[in-house]
Amino acid sequence: MQQYASQIHRCFRCGYCKFPTDYSSFNCPSYRRFRFDSYSTGGRLWLIYAWLKGEVEWSEHLADILYACTTCKNCTEQCPMKFAGDIVDWIVGARSDMVEKGKIPPRVARFFEAVHGYGNPLKLLRSDRDAWADGTKRYEPGDEYLFYVGCLGSYDENAQKMSKSLAELLNKAGVSFGILGSEEECCGNEIYMLGEMGLFQVLAEKNTQQFKELGVKKIVTLSPHAYNVMRNNYSAAGANFQVYHYTQLLSDLIKKNKIKLSQNKAKVTYQDPCFLGRYNKIYDEPRQILQSIPGIELIEMERNRQDAFCCGGGSGNFVMDLLAGSEDSPGRVRVREAYETGADTLAVACPSCLTIFTDAVKTEDLDEKLTVKGISQIVMESLSSK
Amino acid sequence: MSDIHEDLARIVGKNWVSSQKEERYLYGRDPGLMPPHEPEYVVMPKTTEEVQEIVKLANREKVPVVPKGAGLSLTGLVIPQRGGILLDMKRMDKILEVNDKAGYVIVEGGTTHATLKSHLMKHYPHLRHSMPDSPPIATIVANAVIHGQGRLTQQHGFNSDMVSGLEVVLGTGELCRIGSCAVSQYWFSKGPPMPDLTGLFLGWFGTTGVITKLGMKLYPCKKIRDAMMFLTDRADLVPDIMRKLGRTEMMEDIVSSFAPLPLRLKGNFNILIIITGDSEEEVEFKRKMAWDTLWEYFESRDGGFLSVPPDMKPALLAMPSKDTTRFADTSKGGGFEYSGPITPIEKYPEFIAKLEELASKYKLFYASSARVIDGGHSMMFSFSYTFNRADPDSMVRVKTALDEAAEFALEQGGVIWKPNIDEQKMVMERMDPNTLKLMMKLKELLDPNGIMNPGNWEAK
């Protein structure tokens, strides 16, 4: 990762990173929010380089600029250069340098402290982690899947509804699974993206160790963030298990007729989560689920799939929310876009998106008109009684 | 916070002004090789009224004002040479009107080319505008102000020739409409049949006022666009080939590229010809016209068409062209700059020789692309060299080569396109003295306090 220092000068600052494929609007969440070039990927890379060269001193403003990046990877999709795939690594690399030097914004520091002390960024009690679970079985060796719930799915009031409905669906479909309950630890995706590599390593090793001890072979995650980090960043910790996002599993169960669906009339639009879409190229399964529900009309937002506009919650911003406070905040921009499609429901596959959008619809005064729901909730509501 | 900062915050809102180091650093430099100089304030106005207020404030305080689009000229035209207030115009990004019948669009001062392209594709697929090869963030106004070129330049001249009206905040803060829109609700003409006053603003790099609205002509967007590639290994034939193609009045665009890499380009002048049509017959007819026009070179075996496979076409037809941007990182250094004189097409062989001579003298990786302007009255010839941002020596070498290229272009009877402040001086030194005097009188009239992008178009 330190190689970023020897590569970062290669950005020309051409600005392709600001757009989606069809150039219809600005697709970099922090640039869309702040509009100073400093908040675009190119500006950020130039500032990091300036900091490395000593042309710009560290400041809280510089750190804010760096941490306002949600690591949504729109820039990676759009950058025309050969290094496009490395951009997020460069940003994470610079953050990890800031962390090492102890120079981070207070909100980021609080995020780390919370995860370090409580195993979650919300600073809630470990013992309350399975308060939502309502008798959901603990994972035992021999169960087919470990259902990894994640921090938001465990603690956030809205995200808990996603977790509950998923657990219920898996039970109804006869899937053998269990949760870790209060033994579950933060997945570390945000910690990684925020550049706290020491803490990330601890979390990855702790989780991997626990999974190994329990003989876990397959994991299904509620959050695309957990899915991403376990799939792509746990190998150094000796991970040896298959990871699935829950939409992959549900799509499969529906295809195999283990979940039977009945009429559910709704106009639904779908938010591609960055860590499912751009990071892991899963675009079809969530749509297949929605389209398999009789009565649901799936309407795409103009920016979708690899061009989806991030909710603004990535890189810990679902808690820190460095992009909040404006009608240009990504969550608010996106719910307006969702509403403009004529949809009555905004379907999400990620608890971070759920949290951000649930707040945004209220701020935008759309809560009577647009409901934000996890795909597991929608499927749950569409279950056939037969 | 200074009073000026407070005043600016009052005008645009506190979120849209910054005097912090990070913004000053970024807005004090562009991707090219001119030395940086930071502004004191970076401001993002949303309305014409805000721009007026800012310019009035600047006049009161005698602080420079530098209006900026995406800052992609590479020649440092919006580097605030004397600091002051940098106006990032990109929040004024609305498309105000598309007049389908008269074929023009009115945009705000910071609307990007890409935004317009996307808007037309979605709502007016039968219309198009002249899209430059620069990255999508390039703004329509800034591109017109530097007399930029685009995909329709071969047919219709510089993108500034396609302007059909302006709204300008003068250097004194007054608001002024230029063209038919000054007397009518229609923006169909930039001047005729009245005096054409757009000449007071286009080509002036923001030294005479801030353009807050611009009318731009739109042209038919034909259903089919196709790319042809003609090769010759003789530089001396290129002017005739380009001229003959231009004079068919059938080609959307004609661009000759020359570079030692990738290897498939090496040793040849690779002439890209774009043809368009509403039917297969129209395209076939134009294709045949291209073949017939160049048949003599084909027969003599000095030139030939290269079949373009389907997977190569999208990149050749792309607007904007990502390949143009990719050139910057050819040697993994993230930088390139070019000198792009406007010159008679007949000078092509001499310019190619100079391009190679400078590359060899300063050990540089090079490329050139030459676009026919307005059917062949002139061309833009680029001397393009890459540099490594992490290697200051390579930056000095490229800058020196470009300085020499500019000098050479002037000697050859060309005129430097979007000249940097040093090149502006070279141009003014050669200029007819009375012309220069007229320019300076106009400038003083429009910007009596000398606050508009100072350092540019400044005679000693």
Place this chain on the structure above:
Amino acid sequence: MLELKFDKSKCADCKAVSCLVKCQYMDFDKDTAKVEWQKVIDGEDCRVLHDCVTCYSCEEYCPFGNHPFYLIVERQEEKGILPAPRPVITMWINQCQPVGRFMVGKVEEKALSYCFLPIFNELVKGKLFDGIWPSMIFGQEFFCNAVYLHYARMSVIKDRLPKIVENIAKQGIKELVCLHDECYGTFTSIALAYGIEVPFKPIHYYEYLHDRLKELKAEIKPLNVKAAYQRNCSARLIPETDHFVDDIFGLIGVERVKREYDGENGLCCAELIRMSKGPKLADDVQKRNVDDMVKFGAEYCVFNCPACYDSLVERVMRAGIKPIRMIDLCKVAIGEEQSQKPALEGMPVLKAAMEGK
């Protein structure tokens, strides 16, 4: 210097002069053909050296394997005749010159050659290549160079080919599965004609596919379609491989339509003809070819060579026929996905026609 193994006496005894009489692009009767061919042998300037479209077919027509086409190429070069515009030839020579940059996978004794064709990165996927991939080589260093037959540059082939063979052998390869038909033609026919020793066994990819399909027989779902087959130029160097088309089609339930322009009568894809002779002849050849596919009820047009595919894909699709590469056809037959289909953006006329519908 490498020399062509050419036996004058075989031509002296030949009555049929099939090399020229059967030519589909030059019209000769037996008598004039005899005189004309003698001029070629004697190194005199003559019509053949100027009018040849370089389709390679005479290599197949000659019953003695006496390499009439290679002789034409040699003579063109000797006389400085340019079968294509000089810059086009320059482009080819520069583009494919070895510059020490190449890609190899985990090379084993049996390896796939992608030649210098990036398309194979997309095509080589799935069960057909289980057991061999990632044993592969790619790049100019392994480029067969046969393309210079079209450009009167036998000298380039003679200069580069021995080194290419050495490059491949140096990888420790004993058996090379040539995914580019022209490579197989080069390592068998051209190498033999010039006495270049090839220390590995070239295997035509059709043979490889045929063997794999037999192994995967249980997974084949017969396609039950009619397909036109587009024979490519290098197939004329190695007509002995043509039966594999029928063998593969037989395994996967494809009927090779018995059309006029297949087999010995196959027509060139004609994009090289466009570049060397101009659009009139090229358009005529392509039109006759595709009309013939339509006339005989082909649903698919199956391609061997990537260049033929590029040349004809848009025209074939506009005729309502599905273009497909042989590897893809085999993949589809065992229930796998066809690799990415060509983007409409690269076929503007077809795109406009589709949007108009």
